[in-house]
Amino acid sequence: MHPFPKLIKQLDQSADQLQRARLRTMQAIAAGLLLVAALLFVLAHTQRASHPAWGYLEAFAEAAMVGAIADWFAVVALFRHPLGIPIWHTAIIPNSKDQIGRSLGAFVENHFITEQGVAERIAQADPAQLLGNWLRQPDHAKQLGQSSAGVLRQLLGMLDHEQMRRLVQEKATSYLGELNLSSVAADSLDALIADGKPDDMLDFLLDKCAAYLEDESHHDTIGDFALGAFKIDNALLRRALKAYQPRMIASLLDYTVAIGIDRQHPMREKIAGWIADSALHLKADEHWQATVRHYQLQALASDKVQTMLGELWDTASARLLADLNSEQPALAATIARLAENTGKVLADDAKARDWLNGAIVKGSSSLVRRYRGEVGDFIEAQLARWTREQMSDRIELAIGRDLQFIRINGTVVGGLAGLLIYTITQLL
Structure with a gap:
């Protein structure tokens, strides 16, 4: 048994x-x-004749x-029944156990657990101020960060990682599948055009193309591409094209360099037009949108992408666990800083406190x-679990001592009343 419940039980018994x-x-009193x-009655009755x-x-x-x-x-x-005799209207509490449970439940529900009562109590307590004062203490914030890191470490150990891996993979696939990639691409192109970035991108691509064309190790690949593009099967024509391959590549290189040097080159204007047209097509052309959507879903369904999405959870959980197992987890420090800053805001900003208190009141x-x-x-259900004897015993323990004063008062008041009546009788 956990020590705290055992201790509580011992305290209750005591x-x-x-x-x-x-x-x-x-x-006894x-x-x-x-x-x-x-005894006084017996003594007075035996001695009554000796003196009035x-x-x-x-x-x-x-x-x-x-x-x-x-x-x-x-x-x-x-x-209980006095002397064990079942006299009518005795043992009132045991016989009314169920009614007492219903009445007590209704009384607490109607007079204690009310929206106004709870709201007033929260307003008096000012939990936002109490929380702010507690969080702004560096030791408390650090303790909260360490405790949070410890709880998170335990939660990671309890999770079914295979299930989490599938869940993350499914959610990521669903999210990426719902993403309107055409709209995102169109907005990106609009932003690039607004910032004048297409020229920079074109310069970058031209530099890369020029470097590729200058590298002689790529020349055979370029020649094979040209032969394949023109579908030339005649051996004579193939040899002729191969002979002109250096001049063709040199011409391509010159043209690429010329576009890069000349900021007013007509090809630059054409490329800028193509980019602007592409943005418009992505926004309004259903055929373009359907094509992008097709390739988007095709890419998502590929084994490579699915494998990558499936590894998201493994990567994230491994990095998080490595941090949590370190001597000074960065996550714990981050939570501590966040908690301390939150405490300072709540302690110093009345509007923030009012907002939080209002949110607590609304939630409560x-x-x-x-x-x-x-x-x-x-x-009512808790009281129904007690037997009639248990309820009677619990109530008698709670108020029985005070009820004994009724007996004491009855003895004294009854005696004084009898004395008064006797005195008046004698005077008359």
């Missing part, structure tokens, strides 16, 4: 024992007063006994509206 001892003490009244004063004492003692016995009956009748009101009916049912 409190019950103390309450029982105090109850028995008060019961009340019974003792009844016994004293009985004994009559007054006899009347006091007799009425005191009556009051003590009547109040004893009234107190005992709340919890929603909870009250949703669950207040269950509070009464919960109390």
